[in-house]
Amino acid sequence: MLKGFRLPLLAAALAVAPATARAEDDAALLARLAGNWVGEWAFDANVKGKLTATFTVDGTKVKGKTMWFATAVGDFGDEVQRAKVSKGVIRVTEATMDFEVTFSEDGLSGTWTSPMATGTLKLKKQE
Secondary structure, three states: OOHHHHHHHHHHHHHHHHHHHHHHHHHHHHHHHOEEEEEEEEOOOOOEEEEEEEEEEEOOEEEEEEEEEEEOOEEEEEEEEEEEEEOOEEEEEEOOOEEEEEEEOOEEEEEEEOOOOEEEEEEEEEO
């Protein structure tokens, strides 16, 4: 009688295991995000500026601030409204700017988006 339940039970366990592992991986990525970061944003090869970010992480809650230098509207600070991680990509929503980053060998890299433009960014963690 129990033999008939083995296969469905095994299939259910295998379906749940990757989601659990992925959630743990996502939480670990968020934990790595905590700290001070310095780098650069770019619109194209000729339009770029300094970017700084500070993140604090409590479980799955992320708080933080960014400072964007030499933009078309001058220097400005922005505040993290929410951050989500999915499949290794961290998506951060701010009042003015949004960005998606992944961890690279030497920091974070990805793209930023504003109501007027989009571009790339790279950040390195400050120890």
